[in-house]
Amino acid sequence: QSALTQPASVSGSPGQSITISCTGTSSDVGGYNYVSWYQHHPGKAPKLMIYAVGNRPSGVPDRFSGSKSGNTASLTISGLQAEDEADYYCSSYTSSSPYVFGTGTKVTVL
């Protein structure tokens, strides 16, 4: 099972919006509505930000939103804040593995 493809880095200024893509195949992202997103500050426990494509757990700011089109899922951060600087990973249920993570995206707040 190959990792889902994410851009290595994305950056934006405070207050701007950024979008991180997560591309898979019809056997994972495209085949199931089980895409989730995680925020990871180095040295800390990863944190669930989005589950089931576009659902936010309680406590996650509504600046974070998720969507999916075909084999590509996306995480959008609106109104970027300094504390959003972190690594972000997507994950999907798959027909084989049963789970696969994305390659990870480093978000930098300029």
Added chain:
Amino acid sequence: QVQLLESGGALVKPGGSLRLSCAGSGFIFSDYYMNWIRQAPGKGLEWVSYISNSGSTIFYADSVKGRFTISRDNAKNSLYLQMNSLRAEDTAVYYCATERLRYFDHWGQGTLVTVSS
């Protein structure tokens, strides 16, 4: 609140064995599916293994199949990962995580496993 605490990480020689533990608290451990996920230095997250709440269903990533064994003791609120025939590429921080409906909702802080001679 939900807490997960991994332990057992250490420096081990190639070919050696290690057993990781994950202690859960603040939730009904026996209600949750559990997973091990790892992150090698400078790399991304990699799913390693899954166990159902009863322990009856288990899955492994191809990279560890035949070498690693996941288990749990619901009476002790604990999850385990027995790692045998360790390789340099198994060097990573290992996280345990609870699972709900195909996503990982709570994670521990991780324990470092280093495989080196």
